[in-house]
Structures are given as structure tokens and as C-alpha cells.
Amino acid sequence: MPAPILTIKPDAITRNWQALNAISGDAETAVAVKADAYGCGVGPVAAALNDAGCQTFFVATLDEAVTLHTELPDVRIFILNGVSGEECQIARNLHLRPCLNAPHQIADWGTGGGGPCALQIDTGMSRLGCEPHDIRAFEQASDLLTALGGVELVMSHLACADDADAAHNAAQREAFETLTADLSAVLPPFKRSLAATGGTLLGADYHYDLVRCGIGIYGGAPFSDAEAVVTLTSPIIQIREIAEDTPVGYGETWRAERRSRIATLPLGYADGLHRALSNACTVYIDGKPAPIAGRVSMDLLTIDVTDHPDATVETQVEIIGPNQSIDTLATAAGTIGYEILTSLGSRYERRYKSAS
Ligand SMILES: *Cc1c(COP(=O)(O)O)cnc(C)c1O
Secondary structure, three states, X not given: OOOOEEEEOHHHHHHHHHHHHHHOOOOEEEEEOXXXXXXXXXHHHHHHHHHHOXXXXXXXXXXXXXXXXXXXXXXXXXXXXXXXOOHHHHHHHOOOEEEEOOHHHHHHHHHOOOEEEEEEEOOOOOOOOEOHHHHHHXXXXXXXXXXXXXXXXXXXXXXXXXXXXXXXXXXHHXXXXXXXXXXXXXXXXXXXXOOOHHHHHHOHHHOOOEEEEOOOOXXXXXXXXXXXXXXXXXXOOEEEEEOOOOEEOHHHOEEOOOOEEXXXXXXXXXXXXXXXXXXXXXXXXXXEEEEEOOOOOOOXXXXXXXXXXXXXXXXXXXEEEOOEOHHHHHHHHOOXXXXXXXXXXXXXXXXXXXXX
């Protein structure tokens, strides 16, 4: 049966990296490839970026790091969520670098002999990273940090970087300056990193030695100059004519206001088309809109093609593409581009192809 196709353009990913690398100036531009490279496929994505010159990658978990290491054994891989206990030995053996986020992670890493790692500090997000009182404790007992051997990077994460007007950005930056200065007293020289995509766009004050870009690489806001990376198209698998006042879909939430043509597509919320898109979004046929009619179901979607007399079974429908970005789709679903990308389902046929 004809099936939806998810097309991912490695060339566009490379060009987005080059654009952010130009913006970040002298800072190294590392890339976040956690969650299977934001749903785009970590193998092909990391390979394309590495060919373009990217040497440093961030993942969330040890498992993700091991997967990436298998694909690209020579790149530098940081594990954002850190490691603890027995995971330390696995990470150390593969030269994977944990971001140490709390005193217990630091102690575990040091116990086995330490090695190259990052230290994450929390500067105002209250999510992950050592807190100012932890850092004061390190100053009292500096042997804890010395035992690590190789803190290459001290990093923190901004809570509001997608909003250039948020005063919280400057407040976090100041806290980062202060805490990294304190750490300089107890650590050998290290590099500093504060910015993800949003922070990179805030300007040179936020770049420090390394930026960690994710969403902008994959074509999403807040990097408004990004090139689109993902296209999602689906064939129509059935078309029916319905009389005025006929309901469509679960719960009869859509009702024909005129004699209508309804087309059914073989994808649904199990494929990442959030149920919140029910009656709330448009897809495109030959560049012209066709509204979603009724609820999105698990594996199917119904659209109103009354104004598309040429639509037939197998007509290709654009769900993400030139007429609808991941961000417009996200807005219709009440979410963000990040969640659209990371929800893209495993059932799609994925094609990697040059943007040309
Ligand atoms: C996910 C993540 C990034 C990348 O963020 P984007 O907003 O996608 O650029 C950078 N740093 C940390 C700590 C992250 O969790």
C-alpha cells in the first residue's frame, strides 16, 4: 500500500550548521543529537555534520552516546544527563565524556579514576547542574574536583534564550561569570559553554568557547534563517463523497456543511500527528490548503478535499513542507517544533536526500 514518506535533507542540516558556525564566531559549534538527532536519525545526521567539520556532539544518555560512538568512534561525545555508578566504567572505556551535574555524579566519576568530562552548573533554571552551594563546598574540599583529572568544559543552560528580551538571560550570564570564576580557583584551565541555539542568536556575549546547537540545525525556531530539513508527505488511500450534515470521524466533531469529498490518509497520532490537530490544521495539495476534518485517529487522518476536484487515491498530500513548517504545525498543535520533530513516528519510510 502507498505509505507516507519522511524526507530528511542532510545538505540542509550541514548548511544550518555552517550558518550557526559563522554566527558563533571563534566559538566551537557543537551539535545536540539527543533523541535520535531530534527524530531525524543520529547516524546520517552526525555523519553529515562530521563531514562538514563538526567534532563535538551532545546526547542525553549513555545509550545514545554508545550508539553515536559506534557510528563515529573519533568524535567527542558529551552525555548531558551524566553517568553514575557502573555506567562510569562503560563511558570511560569508550572515551565518552559525562556532564557531571551533581556532587554524587562527581564522586562516582572520580572514584574510578576520572577522565575527560564536563561540569554542568545551574545558573537559574533549577533543572540540572551543580548549585552555587555545591561549588562553595568544592572550594572547601577541592580534592573532589582535582580527582576528576580532566574537566574540559564548564557549562550551563539558559531558561529563556528564545526570548531576546528576557532579563533572565543577562542574570544567568552574570551568575555563569561569577561561578566559573570561582571554579577557576580550584580547577585547571577549562572551556566555558552557555548557549544552545537561542543563546547563540543572543550575541557574542553568550558564545564563550563552545555553543551547543540543536533545534536550529534541524530547521526550527528560534533560528528564523534556518533552512527546512524535514518534509512529510502522504498519499490518499480512500476518497468518499458525503451528503450535507454527514459527520466525520470519532465523536462526530466535524459535520459536512455542504455535499463534501473526504480523503483518508494513512497516518495519525501514533506517527506524531498530535490529536490536538483535530479540526485545527490544514494540509496542502499542490500548494492549496485542505483542512483536517474531524479527529486525528491513531493511524488515520481525514481531510476535506471538496475544493480539490482533481484529488484522487494516491494524490500526494503535504503535511510538512514548503507550505507548512514544523513551527506552523507546532503552533496548530499547541506545542513547539522540538516536539513535532521528536514525535515523528518510527513507521515512516525515511529518505535521506540532498536539498539540491
Ligand atoms: C537540548 C540541549 C541543547 C540544544 O538546545 P537547542 O535549543 O535545541 O539548541 C543544548 N544544551 C542543553 C543542556 C540541552 O539540553
